Amino acid sequence: MTPASYKANPLAALTLRNVTKRFNGAAGCVTALDDITLDVKEGEFLVLVGPSGCGKSTLLSLLAGLDQVDEGAIRLGDEPVRSPGRDRLVMFQQDALFPWLNALENVMFGLRLKPDLTEAERLESARYYLSLVGLADKEKARPHELSGGMRQRVALARSLAPNPRVLLMDEPFSALDALTRDQLYRDIQDIFTKRKKTIVLVTHNIREAVCLGDRVVLLSPNPGRIRQIFDIKLPRPRRINDPELASLAAEVTDALSSHLSSSQEGLA
Amino acid sequence: MKLPRFVIPTLVAVIFLGGWEWFVRAEHVNDVLVPAPSQILKWFWDSLLNGELLSATWVTMRRLIIGFAIGAALGVPLGALCARVRWIRDTLGVLALGLQTLPSVCWVPLALLWFGQEESAVLFVVVMGTIWAVVIAVQESVLNVQPLYLRAAMTMGSKGWHLWLRVIFPAALPGILSGMKQGWAFAWRSLMAAEIFVVILTGFGLGSLLHAGRELLRMDQVMGVMTVVVLVGLLADLIFFSPLERWLRRSRGL
Structure with a gap:
């Protein structure tokens, strides 16, 4: 067509x-x-x-x-x-979190690629989505320190955060x-x-x-x-x-x- | 009772060195050919006091660090280019693979003809010792970055330089670091060979000191310099590479 x-x-x-x-x-x-x-x-x-x-x-x-x-x-x-x-953000079968970044930085990754946001807005948004998936207290944790389910939740937050x-x-x-x-x-x-x-x-x-x-x-x-x-x-x-x-x-x-x-x- | 771990190695060292000392002093062997540990230690102390050892170590370390830095600074982008562009990988990448197997002391005759008995000749040999290992390591570790990371990053809008600097390099870093370590070892070996083979007029390094020891039939100096060479290699690993590797592994849970 x-x-x-x-x-x-x-x-x-x-x-x-x-x-x-x-x-x-x-x-x-x-x-x-x-x-x-x-x-x-x-x-x-x-x-x-x-x-x-x-x-x-x-x-x-x-x-x-x-x-x-x-x-x-x-x-x-x-x-x-x-x-x-x-x-169109993707959540993959494996979490695909970057092992060199902690949970918060992983969520920030996509947000940092949005030029129209200030750094404070990005941080606020990343923290909001981490708390939305119930991981507010894990923001400093590296992917390998989290369980499979937690990692997939960070991945969910990462996909949702850039809206x-x-x-x-x-x-x-x-x-x-x-x-x-x-x-x-x-x-x-x-x-x-x-x-x-x-x-x-x-x-x-x-x-x-x-x-x-x-x-x-x-x-x-x-x-x-x-x-x-x-x-x-x-x-x-x-x-x-x-x-x-x-x-x-x-x-x-x-x-x-x-x-x-x-x-x-x-x-x- | 459980002995602390250092007890046995210390004991073995004491017995070994003590036996060696006794063997030489009892004149079972000519001390011109095999000096006793105490003689080596005395040389070490004397040359430390008259500044000879420190200045030679400094000359050698400066050559090594500058040559290594140049080799790594050239090797990383070239390796990345090999990974990124097919025809460069098929040409430069293959060449790098071949030249990596060439002991870098083989560059010495060429370096002398091209640059003369000067600093640039030694640097050239060190750079050639470093660069190919780094190129190969960067190329391989970039090619082995998990495609999943790239897909995830790309869907989040990462591309071009951002993708290289924020995803590909961090992901490839462990491999790049082990390539650097290998490059460092090659550079160290080739530099020693160059300094021993050739009189470099612009500076008197550890290799020259070792060579002079042979000419003067001062085996205490030869063995003393060998000990220093080993110590420098160990220290570089203990102070620089090992902590970096440990940090990298721990932070990623490898």
Whole structure:
């Protein structure tokens, strides 16, 4: 689709139109994402879920501008997404905190790249976000002195502090133990409700997707396509062990496995 | 009862030096060829008092520090360039890898022809001893910076010089430091070789002092200078490199 015929949704923070991405591997050309069209609304918590190889992390890289589309277009508001930018910050699977900086300096890193702030404003903002994730007393700690969950919380504060328009999360909970993860689900929902951030989360954990998302986008692999979109209307804050949530998650899982088996029959 | 750790090494040293002293004094060996520890100590004391030792150490240290500083100052940007630009890595990087294996004393004949028996010739040898190890270390440690750090920094808007100074160099620092340490060791060896091989007219360093000891058949001086050379190397490590490395490792929890 040419940019001229491109119609932006005025309510959307991110718009994806016919996004296709291919990779040249040893096994020839692989279509990682095929014709993805999707709007992420302002203030929405959108979750991309699917089995490995469905291109969900690739899609997040494209949104972050760390990778380029082969066909189609991605826009943030009216601006095409071509390169990384402060308006879309990423929380990675590993915390990616810089080991040569302490917690506060890590949060300051992104803030220092905003020229319109004074140093005092940056410091105030960094401290505010550290306290928002419950780590006000750890500002001097180096990453290696913090637990995995604390590190991921510092990473969350670091991504939130520069006040990006969209927060992109690439399986940030998958390396954590269950207890820490539950705590972070609560924290994230709390921050999401308070700060009204637009969030795109990638995960392979369907229960997590249903717990956090306003909408859950189910992707299927070979090639990566959108299979189904679920609206999750459960009230917040949601608890991961809620029975209603569990039955919704089962519904998504069923949808996923039926897509997978039908595509396998298609191959045979 | 548990002995403090220093007891055994001290005991061994006392026995070794005492045995050596006795061996020489009992005239089992010619003390012109093998001086007793007390003779070496006496030389050490005398040359300390007449200023010879201090001035030679100063001359040598100045050459080493200036040459090392130049080598490191050139090596860091060149290594970064090798890491950043493919064709420079394929040319200069490969050359550096080759020249790093060349014992830097091999530069001495060339240095003498180019610069004469002067300070610049010694400096050249020291720089050549330092620079390639630093280039390789910087190149490798920059290439090995975790891509995740770069991705995270780039999404926060870091690029260009900011990315280099705030992310790539700090992340590569442990590797760069061990390259510096290696460069320092190479420089120290090559400087000694240069000073022993060649009469440098512009200054009388430790190597010259050692060489003069041989000419005068003063083995107390030869062994005394060797001891000083070892001590200087150890001190550089104890005062400079080791604390820096320890601090770096501790602050990052390595």
